[in-house]
Each structure stands twice: as structure tokens, then as C-alpha cells.
Amino acid sequence: MIIAWAICWFAAPITAQDLPDRTTMRFDEDYSGLRDPAARPDTWWESRGFTPLDDHHPTHAYATAGLEARARYEFLQDDGFGEGPQDDGGYFQTRLLPHVSVHLPLDDPAQYVDRNPPEIRGFVQLIVAHELGHDQAPDPIDENRGDLLQGFFEFSTPLDLSPTDKGRLALQAGRRGLSFGSARLVGTRYGVNVPRSFDGFFGNFQSSRTTFDMFWARPVVNDPNPWDDASSDQQSLWGIYSAWDLGAFATEAGIDLYYVGFLDDSSTFAQNLGGNPAREIRHTFGSRFYGKTPFATDQTTS
8 A cells, every 4th residue: 555645845836828837856847937027927936946146137047846755555465475574563754855956047038038048057956755663674765864856057058940940959967767668667766765876977958849868877876864865886888869859740749769879887687696797788779659649659679
């Protein structure tokens, strides 16, 4: 039995049409539509989506702040088919994810119609996650008593691809989550108490019908102790993930094409369980088709 609820302050859902949908990673929410004071909410917690940092130019530099709070009670009966130690009373898990994003435009936003100007940005998200009442010691995915979940610097600039197509390029360096497609291959592990993040370099290109994500990163090794999470020194991940809008052929349809490489310098293989770990390199090429069609809604091949 699982009982869960989430409370989100500062960036709570409201009726203003210029607000973006909330996402699990939070840094990809665009609140620039609130540059117009008339579009900003009246309540103090909802207006945190756009806080001007320059009184003389209130539509230029701004900050976004948010907080997610989650509490969950979990009870597992006959865990592992009844084998091993059992927890008869269940346990609680709590999680706090505060974040701040600071945007510093490199040009006057008024010169850019229906798009954001070139800018640099800093994003920070912390995590405080606890597990209470469990008979066993918490796993790294269940408890983190304080650490940096995401933190990176970004440079982004608009691109004039054609008279009718305005694109954007963004480059990031630091720590962040990764999630592509249906998140079966690479995802944020958002459901457990401690989400997954990566340290590395990331790039994103967007046009009206196409998105490309490029990355090279190392997974962050989580530890319940505070302020000690570091990137793995033996595993790395790299690749490119492209998404193509096929709206001209089917309703809300698209196709994703991707390549993901994975390296583990100390991997254990079935044929040498009694020996020393060995180096593993894995290359995955795949595609994913999704959309509302008479045949299928989501099919993935790799």
C-alpha cells in the first residue's frame, strides 16, 4: 500500500495562460512569459515564477524560485515473496526539493519578439530526503540528508533558421537530471525518494519541429550522508537524442532517433563472476514512435 501526496509552493499551478507546465526536472520551465507585469499572478507564492532583479529594467534579469515537498507512507507485505527480513509496520519517506534559477539577459529583451534574448543562467536545486521508521538501514535511493541535486551554468541564444522558424541553442555545464522519450533507457528516477542526476556537459538545439540533445556525463553516486555526493569515477554516459515532430502526418505524433554510449571500467560479467571486474562498453541505437494513430500510441525499438 502506498499513500503519497505532493505540495508545491511558489510555482504552484494557476490560471494564467503564460505559465508553463511543471516538469520533474524544473529547470526546463520557461517563465519568461511573465515579463509583462499584467500577466503575473497576484498571490506572493505564485508570483515567484518571475522576480525582477533590476528595478531600472524590471523585464531584464529575473529569478525563479520553487519548492516541492513530498511525503509518502509505504507498506510492503511479503516483500521478496516473503524471503529475508520483513518490515511489519511500514515506513515514511519525506522529500524537499527547493530550487532557484537566475536569468541574466545579454541583450535587451524588447528587441526579441516571441522569443527569449541571449542569456546566461544559473540553476540550483537542493535535496533533503529522509526515511523514517524502517527496520533496515536506508538505501542510497531512499535517503539523502542534504545535498546538491542539480546545479549548472547555461548559455543560450536564439537562432534565425528561416523566416518562419526561430530556433534556440543552449549549452550547459554542471549537474542535472537526464530524461529522454518515455524514460525507459535514460530517466530521472523521479518515483523513488532520491532522483538520479549526472555531472557533465550538455547541449540542446530546438527548432519548430526538431529537438536535439547532446550530452557527456558521469552518474552521481548518492550517499545518505549530507553534502558528499560525487560523480562516479568508473561510469560515464554519452550520446545524442533527437525528437522529430510528425504532426503533418498524424495527430500529436513524432519519432525519436537516438544513440547512447555507456562505459563501466569495473563491470562484473556472468562468465567471470569469480574473477576480477572487467571493462564494459555498450552502444545503443534506437528509435521511438508515438502519436495518436489507428495502429499504436507508443512503440520503441533499439
